Amino acid sequence: MMVIHYKCPNCGADMVFDSKSGMLSCDSCGRKDNIENFPKEFIRTAFSKEEAKEYHCKNCGAILITDADTTATTCSFCGAGVVLGDRLSGDMAPAKVIPFTISKEEAMKAFQSWCKKGLLTPRGFMTADRVKGIVGMYVPFWLYDINSQVEVNALCTKVRTYTRGDYIYTETKYYDVYRDVDLTYVKVPVDASKKMNDELMDKLEPYDYRYLKDFNMPYLAGYIAEKYNFTDKDLLPRVTARIEEYVESYIRSTLLGYTTIRYQNKQIDIKQKDAYYTLLPVWMVYYDYNQSEHTFAMNGQTGKVVGTPPLSFGKIAAWFGGIASATFIILRLISLIMGGGLW
Amino acid sequence: MRNKIHVVLIVFLLFPFVFKVTALASETKQRVYDFANLLTSEEIHELEVLSNKYSSKRKTDIIILTTNDTKDRDVVEYMEDFYDEQALGYDKPHGNTAIVTIDMQHREVYVAGFYRAEKYLDNHRCDLVRHKITPDLSQGNYYEAFRSFIKISYRYMGVRPGVNPDNIFFYWGFQVLVSLGIAGIAVGIMAYHSGGKITVNENTYRDPGHSKVIQSRDHYIKSTVTKHKKPSNNNSGGGSGGGGGGGISSGGHSHSGSRGSF
Numbered sequence: 050m051m052v053i054h055y056k057c058p059n060c061g062a063d064m065v066f067d068s069k070s071g072m073l074s075c076d077s078c079g080r081k082d083n084i085e086n087f088p089k090e091f092i093r094t095a096f097s098k099e100e101a102k103e104y105h106c107k108n109c110g111a112i113l114i115t116d117a118d119t120t121a122t123t124c125s126f127c128g129a130g131v132v133l134g135d136r137l138s139g140d141m142a143p144a145k146v147i148p149f150t151i152s153k154e155e156a157m158k159a160f161q162s163w164c165k166k167g168l169l170t171p172r173g174f175m176t177a178d179r180v181k182g183i184v185g186m187y188v189p190f191w192l193y194d195i196n197s198q199v200e201v202n203a204l205c206t207k208v209r210t211y212t213r214g215d216y217i218y219t220e221t222k223y224y225d226v227y228r229d230v231d232l233t234y235v236k237v238p239v240d241a242s243k244k245m246n247d248e249l250m251d252k253l254e255p256y257d258y259r260y261l262k263d264f265n266m267p268y269l270a271g272y273i274a275e276k277y278n279f280t281d282k283d284l285l286p287r288v289t290a291r292i293e294e295y296v297e298s299y300i301r302s303t304l305l306g307y308t309t310i311r312y313q314n315k316q317i318d319i320k321q322k323d324a325y326y327t328l329l330p331v332w333m334v335y336y337d338y339n340q341s342e343h344t345f346a347m348n349g350q351t352g353k354v355v356g357t358p359p360l361s362f363g364k365i366a367a368w369f370g371g372i373a374s375a376t377f378i379i380l381r382l383i384s385l386i387m388g389g390g391l392w
Numbered sequence: 393m394r395n396k397i398h399v400v401l402i403v404f405l406l407f408p409f410v411f412k413v414t415a416l417a418s419e420t421k422q423r424v425y426d427f428a429n430l431l432t433s434e435e436i437h438e439l440e441v442l443s444n445k446y447s448s449k450r451k452t453d454i455i456i457l458t459t460n461d462t463k464d465r466d467v468v469e470y471m472e473d474f475y476d477e478q479a480l481g482y483d484k485p486h487g488n489t490a491i492v493t494i495d496m497q498h499r500e501v502y503v504a505g506f507y508r509a510e511k512y513l514d515n516h517r518c519d520l521v522r523h524k525i526t527p528d529l530s531q532g533n534y535y536e537a538f539r540s541f542i543k544i545s546y547r548y549m550g551v552r553p554g555v556n557p558d559n560i561f562f563y564w565g566f567q568v569l570v571s572l573g574i575a576g577i578a579v580g581i582m583a584y585h586s587g588g589k590i591t592v593n594e595n596t597y598r599d600p601g602h603s604k605v606i607q608s609r610d611h612y613i614k615s616t617v618t619k620h621k622k623p624s625n626n627n628s629g630g631g632s633g634g635g636g637g638g639g640i641s642s643g644g645h646s647h648s649g650s651r652g653s654f
Contacts, residue, residue: 168582169582169586212622216620219619219620220617221615221616223615225609226608226611227607228607228608230604230605231603231604233603234598235597252587252588254590294594298593299594356588357586358586358587360583365579368579369575369576373571376574384561384562
C-alpha cells in the first residue's frame with residue numbers, strides 16, 4: 050500500500066498539478082515546480098506491507114474514501130491531493146498521459162457557453178447554475194497502434210450516357226480491379242474504464258497527441274484518476290471493429306471514379322502492433338434538471354463538450370415551424386420567379 | 393425574440409388561406425350552358441359556384457358549353473358563333489374567356505381561349521387540358537371532367553406563358569411537403585447533434601508515412617451499350633386524333649384551341 054503526497058519545498062503544503070503551467074503548484078505560497086525535476090525528498094510516501102483495505106491520508110490521518118479502481122483522489126477531510134501509488138505500478142503503470150490544460154474555472158465557463166449555444170435546450174437549462182458537481186478525472190484509455198493488410202478484388206463499372214440522334218445510349222465499361230493496401234493507424238484510443246460510457250468517450254476525441262507525455266505521478270495530484278478495468282486484449286475487438294470501418298472507407302477512396310463497385314474478394318488482416326496504457330483528461334459535469342441528472346463530459350485538453358442535454362419540445366416545434374415556413378416562402382418565391390403564380 | 397419571428401412566419405403562411413375565404417365574388421353570371429343535358433341541376437349549380445370563384449381570380453370567364461345539335465356546323469365554328477352571340481367575357485363583352493365545348497352529336501371536345509386566355513391557354517396548354525379531361529368524358533363522367541377543366545385552366549392561367557405549367561414545383565402540395573421534409577431533416581440533425589458529434593474519421597489516426605497502396609490494377613474487361621428512344625414530348629393520351637389549332641371567329645375574335653374526339 051502506497052499513498053503519495055507532494056509536499057511544497059517552501060511551506061510544506063500539499064501541491065497539485067496546475068493545468069495552466071503544466072507544473073506542480075502550491076496553493077498556499079504559489080511555488081511552482083517542474084514535474085521531471087521535483088526533489089525526491091519532498092515526495093512523501095507511506096508504505097505498508099500487509100493487504101490493507103484502507104488508505105490513510107498522510108496529512109490528516111483520515112481514511113481515504115476510494116473505490117477499488119481509484120488511483121488518485123483528494124482527501125475528503127483536508128482536501129490534499131493524493132496519489133495511490135501501488136495502483137499505478139507494475140502492470141497498472143500507465144505509459145503515457147495527456148495533462149489537463151483546462152482548469153476547473155475554464156471548464157465551468159466553457160460548459161456554460163456550451164449550454165447557451167444549445168439550440169434545442171430549454172431556456173432554464175442555459176443558465177448552467179445548477180451544476181451539481183464538476184470533477185477532473187484521468188480516464189484510462191488504451192492507445193492502439195494497428196497495422197492492417199488489405200487485399201480486395203472487385204468488379205467495377207463506369208457508366209456513361211450520351212445522346213445521338215433520337216436515341217439515348219448507355220455505355221457500361223467493366224473493370225477487374227485489384228488493390229493491395231498497407232495501412233497503419235496510430236494511437237487509436239479506446240476507453241478502458243467500466244464506469245465510463247463508451248459512446249460519450251468516443252465523442253470526446255480527438256486529443257492532441259503533441260502534448261502526450263511520459264507518465265509521471267505528479268500529473269495526477271489534485272485530480273481523480275482511475276485504473277483500467279479491461280486489458281488491451283479485452284478491448285481489441287472494439288478497436289478492430291473501428292479499424293475495419295476505417296479500412297473500408299480508405300478502400301472506397303481508392304476506387305473513386307467507378308459508378309458501381311461489387312467486391313468479389315476482400316481480405317482484411319488487422320494486427321495490433323502496440324498498445325499504450327494512457328490517462329486522458331476529462332472533466333465530468335453532473336447537472337440536475339427537472340429531477341433527473343444529466344452527465345456531460347468535457348475533453349480536458351480541447352474543451353469539447355459531449356453529453357445528452359434535455360430537449361425542449363417548444364423549441365423543437367418553433368424551429369420546425371420556422372424552417373418549414375421559411376422554406377415554403379422561398380419555394381413560393383422561386384416558383385413565382387419561374388413563372389408560376391403566387392397563389 | 394426568436395419565437396416572435398416564428399409566429400410572424402406562421403401567420404404569413406396562413407394568410408393565403410384566410411384570403412381565399414373572403415375572395416368569393418358576389419356576382420351571378422351564367423357560365424355553364426348545358427344544352428345537351430349532361431348535368432343535373434345540382435351539378436350545374438356547383439359548377440357555377442366553382443367557376444365563379446376561379447373566373448374572378450384569373451379575370452377570365454371559364455365557360456362550359458354542351459350541345460346535341462351544332463346545326464351542321466363544325467364544333468369550332470359552333471363555339472365561335474356562340475361566343476359572338478353571347479358576347480362572353482369577364483372584363484367586357486367579347487373579352488377574356490376560357491371555354492370547353494362538348495359536341496355530343498359528333499362526340500367531339502374543343503378547348504379554346506380568348507384574349508387573356510388565348511395567351512395563357514395557348515394551343516399547347518389547350519392540348520394539355522383536353523388530354524387531361526378526355527378520359528373522364530369518354531367514360532361519361534361529365535361533371536368530373538368539367539370540374540377538372542375549371543381547376544386546370546385556372547391553374548394554367550396562373551403560370552407565365554411559355555413555362556411548363558405542369559412542373560411539379562408549382563404545386564402547393566409539393567411545396568408544403570418539401571418544406572415539412574426539409575424542416576424535419578434539419579430539426580432531426582439538430583437534435584442528433586445536440587449531444588456532441590464524432591469529429592474523428594479515417595484520416596485522423598492514419599499514419600501517412602506507413603500507409604500506402606502497394607499494388608493496384610484496373611483491368612478493362614468489356615463494354616456494353618444499350619440504347620433507347622428519347623421520350624417524345626408530344627404525348628397523345630386519351631381519346632383519338634385531335635390536335636391544336638385556334639382560329640378567328642366570324643365576329644373577328646382570335647382564339648387558341650385544341651380539339652379531339654372522346
